[in-house]
Amino acid sequence: MEILRVENLSKQYGGLRAVDGVNLSVEKNTIHGLIGPNGAGKTTFFSLISGFETPTAGKIVLDGEDITGKKPYTLCRKGLVRTYQIVKPFKGMSTVDNVMVGSFVNTDHVAAAREKAMDSLRRTKLDHKAGVFAGSLNLCEQKRLEVARALASDPKILLLDEVMAGLTPSEVAEVMEIIVDIKRAGVTIVIIEHIMQAIMSISDTISVLNFGRKIAEGGPKEISTDREVIAAYLGSEFAQ
Numbered sequence: 001m002e003i004l005r006v007e008n009l010s011k012q013y014g015g016l017r018a019v020d021g022v023n024l025s026v027e028k029n030t031i032h033g034l035i036g037p038n039g040a041g042k043t044t045f046f047s048l049i050s051g052f053e054t055p056t057a058g059k060i061v062l063d064g065e066d067i068t069g070k071k072p073y074t075l076c077r078k079g080l081v082r083t084y085q086i087v088k089p090f091k092g093m094s095t096v097d098n099v100m101v102g103s104f105v106n107t108d109h110v111a112a113a114r115e116k117a118m119d120s121l122r123r124t125k126l127d128h129k130a131g132v133f134a135g136s137l138n139l140c141e142q143k144r145l146e147v148a149r150a151l152a153s154d155p156k157i158l159l160l161d162e163v164m165a166g167l168t169p170s171e172v173a174e175v176m177e178i179i180v181d182i183k184r185a186g187v188t189i190v191i192i193e194h195i196m197q198a199i200m201s202i203s204d205t206i207s208v209l210n211f212g213r214k215i216a217e218g219g220p221k222e223i224s225t226d227r228e229v230i231a232a233y234l235g236s237e238f239a240q
C-alpha cells in the first residue's frame with residue numbers, strides 16, 4: 001500500500017532544474033533508498049517533500065492527502081519528518097532535552113514528552129547518554145540523536161539524509177540495525193545515502209536520481225546491475 005506519492009515534482013533555481021519532473025511512489029512499511037551522484041537533487045527532493053522548499057511544479061500526496069506547499073511543522077504533525085545531512089544539536093542542552101523538542105510536536109506535558117524522548121533514545125541506543133550535554137556526543141551519537149529527535153514526534157514516514165556519512169564501518173552497521181528496527185516498528189523510511197553497501201543491504205526499493213531526473217528504480221539487485229546507473233556513477237565507459 002502506498003504512503004507517499006510524488007507526481008511530476010520539479011524545482012528550478014534560476015536556470016538550473018535541481019529536481020526535474022520526478023514521479024515516485026513509496027510503499028508503506030518499506031525502506032526506500034534514494035541515491036545519485038553529488039548534486040543529483042536528492043537533498044532538494046527531501047526539502048520539497050518535507051515542506052522546506054516550495055516546488056516549481058508537481059504534486060506531493062501523503063496517505064491520500066495533497067500536502068503540496070504545506071509547511072514543515074504541519075507535515076510533522078501529519079507524521080512526515082526529516083533529519084539533516086549536517087547534525088545541529090542544541091549543544092548546551094542535555095541529550096534527552098534535545099529529543100524532547102521532537103516530543104512536544106504531539107504533547108504539551110513535560111512528563112509525557114520526557115517518556116517519549118527516553119523511548120526514542122532506547123530505540124537509537126542512546127539512553128545511557130540521556131543526561132550528558134549533546135555537545136559532548138561523538139559524531140555517531142549525534143547522528144543517532146538526530147534520528148531520536150525525529151522519532152520522538154511519532155512519524156509515519158521518516159526521511160533520513162545521510163545519517164551514516166562519516167561513520168566507521170562498525171558504526172555504520174550499528175546505525176543500519178537501528179534503521180531496520182525502526183522499520184520493523186511500523187515506520188516507513190526514505191533514506192539518502194552514499195554508502196552503497198549500506199543502502200543496498202537495507203533498502204526494499206531504490207530510486208536513482210541524476211541531474212534532477214529519476215533514471216532508474218527497482219530492488220537493490222536490479223539497480224546494482226543497471227547500465228544507466230553504473231554510467232552515472234562511474235562514467236559511461238564502465239557501462240559498456
Ligand SMILES: Nc1ncnc2c1ncn2[C@@H]1O[C@H](COP(=O)(O)OP(=O)(O)OP(=O)(O)O)[C@@H](O)[C@H]1O
Pocket residue numbers: 013016017018036037038039040041042043044045
Ligand atoms: N538553494 C539553492 N539555490 C541554487 N541552487 C541550489 C540550491 N540548492 C541546491 N542547488 C543546486 O541544485 C542541485 C542539486 O543539489 P542537491 O543538494 O539537492 O543535490 P544532492 O543530490 O543532495 O547532492 P549531495 O549528494 O552532494 O548532497 C545542485 O546543482 C545544487 O548546486
